Amino acid sequence: MNSSRGFPSDLNCNYEAQFQYYLFPVVYSIVFVLGLIGNVSALCLLIKKRKRASPSYVYITNLAVVDIIYICTLPFRIYYHVRKNDWPFGDITCRITGTLYFANIYISVAFLSLICMDRYIAVVYPRKYIRMRNSNCSIVTSAAVWVLALAIMLPLVFGGSLNTTFKNNTTACFENFDPNTWSKRMAAYNILAFLFGFVIPFTTIMIFYPLAARKIAQLKCSVYRDKALTMIWVILVISVVCFVPYHVTHLLHFLARLDVIRNCAFSNFLYKTRRVTMALVSFNCCLDPLIYYFTTAYFRLNFDRRKRLRQQVYSIAWHRTGS
Secondary structure, three states: OOOOOOOOOOOOOOOOOOOHHHHHHHHHHHHHHHHHHHHHHHHHHHHHOHHHOOHHHHHHHHHHHHHHHHHHHHHHHHHHHHOOOOOOOOHHHHHHHHHHHHHHHHHHHHHHHHHHHHHHHHHHOHHHHHHHHOOOHHHHHHHHHHHHHHHHHHHHHHOOOOEEEOOOOOEEEOOOOOHHHHHOHHHHHHHHHHHHHHHHHHHHHHHHHHHHHHHHOOOOOHHHHHHHHHHHHHHHHHHHHHHHHHHHHHHHHHHHHOOOOOOHHHHHHHHHHHHHHHHHHOOHHHHHHHHHHHHHHHHHHHHHHHHHHHHHHHHHHHHHHHO
8 A cells, every 4th residue: 555645745755664554453452452451450449549549549540541541442443454554434433533542642641740740749848738639639630631632632523524535445544634634624733732732741741750759769768769769760761762752753744744844765764653653652551550550559658657657656655654
């Protein structure tokens, strides 16, 4: 199949990435199995702890929900790529699954940045954090993220067809749009998604996590410190490895679609690289359950430490009164 369809019409370029028809089905199948097991297990455990949930638990619960929604779209994508990028499920299904597929990326980054802010406040401003923990701040913030996401997603779903049918009777879903669609309908969506879905949240993560890590590194309890630092490194790895390559290549891909980049060799390399980063970004669903594990260990160690301190205080008080 000629992959050049949908790229700048005034350039006689041929874009091919035959490996994608094997890469996507294999990667998405792995992510579907591991991600579904990990996130459903995490969600079940998080729901059991809802009565004493911290803000981080609320954000991680939402992150698990986002991942499960994304995972449910993968069987459609797997079959689509097995058919060599030919969509058989109709336009409405393409709009819904395609929007959910890409929305996962930006909503995940948003909740990762909220977890980052929560950990930073907990470490640097513990008294303020106690007041926030007793409020519904995390629930309101999570609701705001979903409302903002829906405000961007719904116009995309109801704004018209996202299928593109070609002369060889193949149908592309949520890709290979004509130049007019890229320059008008998709331009505003991509700019907003890149700015509010990646640049701002990722900047938050890269600023506040190192500050929180520096504060945590000063703690005397080595076990508590190491678990907390490990959680920070897990989120940084997910952010940098999974999301940064995708967003860099997607930005360049977007510029190529707008004819800002007009080099055939570079655009061909970009097309292939973007297919790899699209597969890579899906692995965040497999790594996100690790955040739950380390967050649970983080709070359990903190709880145990406070429990031991209370026991020591009670023991000292008992001995004093007994004497």
